[in-house]
Amino acid sequence: MQEKPVVLIGPMGAGKTTIGKKLAKRLELPFIDTDQKIISKYGDITEIFNVRGEEFFRGLEETEVAAALAEPAVVSTGGGAVLSAQTQRNLNRATVVYLETDGKHIMSRLSKGNRPLLRNGIEDWQRIYESRRNLYEKLADITVNTSKQGLRSIIDEICGKLGTA
Numbered sequence: 001m002q003e004k005p006v007v008l009i010g011p012m013g014a015g016k017t018t019i020g021k022k023l024a025k026r027l028e029l030p031f032i033d034t035d036q037k038i039i040s041k042y043g044d045i046t047e048i049f050n051v052r053g054e055e056f057f058r059g060l061e062e063t064e065v066a067a068a069l070a071e072p073a074v075v076s077t078g079g080g081a082v083l084s085a086q087t088q089r090n091l092n093r094a095t096v097v098y099l100e101t102d103g104k105h106i107m108s109r110l111s112k113g114n115r116p117l118l119r120n121g122i123e124d125w126q127r128i129y130e131s132r133r134n135l136y137e138k139l140a141d142i143t144v145n146t147s148k149q150g151l152r153s154i155i156d157e158i159c160g161k162l163g164t165a
Helices: 016-027 034-042 045-052 054-068 085-093 106-110 122-139 151-162
Strands: 006-009 031-033 074-076 095-100 142-145
Touching (some): 016 074, 016 151, 031 034, 034 074, 095 151
Parallel strands (some): 006 074, 006 095, 031 074, 095 142
């Protein structure tokens, strides 16, 4: 049984929500998507960015991540959640899994959503990912490359590294 929350971090479109749902089912834990929590309480993320700004959104994100860490669960975070120093400290209470990607499949994944920081498409994604990559690596207890394997293999690898295979 997983004692601590398992938190998935990584860039936009890396599969945190999809992988998180499957991983939670496999580990028999609740699944929490912090972006969905924000949407359900405050509305559309793009609207929050446009009306209240990124700093306001990051405050909401920090609060939702902290709340999600209160009990064992699989937690999917937004790509920028790790920018908060408080969230970085809070992640010490969890097992952090960094979903690394080479970005080759990102455009098809990102085309399904409205992402406020990607006004210029893949160029913005690459710039943002490169600016955060070291932070993801530093915070991770486990790193899994999602680029060249299917969903089941990714889940198997995470569970193996968690010792719950």
